[in-house]
Amino acid sequence: MRMLGEAAKLAAAELALAAPERKTAALHAMAKAIRDRAGVILAANAEDMKAAEARNLSAALLDRLKLNEVRVEAMAKGLEEIAAQPDPVGRTLAEWTRPNGLKIARVSVPLGVIGIIYESRPNVAADAGGLCLKSGNAAILRGGSESAKSSAVIVAALQSGLKAAGLPEAAIQAVPTTDREAVGIMLRMDDCIDLIIPRGGRGLIERVAAESRIPVLKHLDGLCHTYVHAKADPAKARAIVLNAKMRRTGVCGATETLLIDKGALAFAEPIIADLVQAGCEVRGDDEALKLHDKVKMATAKDWDTEYLDAIIAVRVVDDIAGAIEHINQHGSHHTEAILTEDEAAAEKFLREVDAGIVLVNASTQFADGAEFGMGAEIGISTGKLHARGPVGAEQLTSYKYIVRGNGQVRP
Incomplete structure (x- = not known):
């Protein structure tokens, strides 16, 4: 976990400065890799489904876990839609000049490293990876044990897209274990991870909220x-x-x-x-x-x-x-x-x-990021701080103030 975190920090620093064209190229390469590997993804998902059925998972969880050709294509199309959006990094959100001549601008910047902890839905790997890349963030993905094989194959496809565009493969990483302790470790890695986004049932959300040392963007119940x-x-x-x-x-x-x-x-x-x-x-x-x-x-x-x-x-x-x-x-x-x-x-x-x-x-x-024109979403934020509603690439940025002076000193 320490190695994942350090590699993600280095990748995030590079992504923050990556030209929009390189990120776009990577997203298109990812979409191509998803399509090229559709058979492998579906085979891995069939293994996950068989194991999940043996564990008597609920019909709702099985529906979230299941992939088919239509859903695999939706993942690829979602990556292409993310690629087509304006780059959310480096936007001037506001600017003004003070009476003393100081020129102040508020400019959008990436958050850094985002940890995504999710259950069941393997397509979250593609959505989260694509959105984090577009917004200049590195992603550490921890899927549930029920989707482990599907998620691993999808992440491998995303990393091949990063490599094809000359971006660090560590920009999108998967936690290589289903051990629950990995979640606890992630939640304490506040020196490496800047934001945690949990996707799953109330039990997961409550655990993350209670244990995390890192700010949490909650996707709570959809009641x-x-x-x-x-x-x-x-x-x-x-x-x-x-x-x-x-x-x-x-x-x-x-x-x-x-x-x-x-x-x-x-x-x-x-x-x-x-x-x-x-x-x-x-x-x-x-x-x-x-x-x-x-x-x-x-x-x-x-x-x-x-x-x-x-x-x-x-x-x-x-x-x-x-x-x-x-x-x-x-x-x-x-x-x-x-x-x-x-x-x-x-x-x-x-x-x-x-x-x-x-x-x-x-x-x-x-209530879906794709239906809002975001290409995909990491989740629907039910909190009120930072982002609310569908969380797309734009919502995965923060901002900093840039101040330009000409010799001003404060009296």
Whole structure:
């Protein structure tokens, strides 16, 4: 781990000064390597899947772990989209001149070395590696044991892209062990690592937050809500709710709680029927029980549960104030949506809901860096410091102040 850290520091120093063209060339070479090695990646993933199934991992974790040709191509395409973005390093964010003639500029710079600790999703290796490179940062990746073989092959492809562009292979490194103690060591390497980003379940996030000596960019639960307002368009509401819950139930942007305004009960039954027909278990309060005979009674725990499965909690609220109160009390500050044709209601929801992403008349499953035009993301930050919402290359930079004088001395 010490060797990884020292090598990453050296690589980060070189990347911070690398010309945008070299980083772009490396990203395209990485994408090519991913495509050229697709067969090897899928074979490694098949081994990971077989082992995960033997361990009886949940359906949500298996879905996150599984790669296929479409998902491998998405990794390669994501790297190319990152390459096409403006370079986030060296941007002048603000500049001004003081009365004494000092010229001050705030300029974006890389963070340095970023440690990414993730579970299940092997595609995180490609997303994180590409975004760190674009932003001039070195990356140390520690995937979970369930994705070890897939991640190793993907990282090897990324390193071949770095080598082809003449950049240090140590710019993207993988921790070569699944021993849990490696995580503990990473969290104490504050002399080598500048930021830790955990991607995984609550247990991982809580451990990292409790043990890390290094600043942490949290990607906590995706306890997302969709609120059907009294003035929602019934057809839009049916389509959006079904997509928000059932498109992929194991992603962090999946809606876990559906809030229905009392004024929307007249057209709420088809929404619930669509979910039931799609194989979703519906748990509701007393009012929701009346909407369909398949609705089961919800418990207090359901309002605070990220299912990552074909299960949804449904609550009927009196009005928009009740919906906002419920979301701010039970949500994880990830992604929240309102379905309404009332502009004033939409603006109130956007202003008062405390979350990294707030949507109007759209599925919560758009909570994804690629859908935001970032090419990829390292995660959805649910905190409020440094970055919030999808974390792309731009969000992996900090800044410094550059001051130019002409002999000024302070009186």
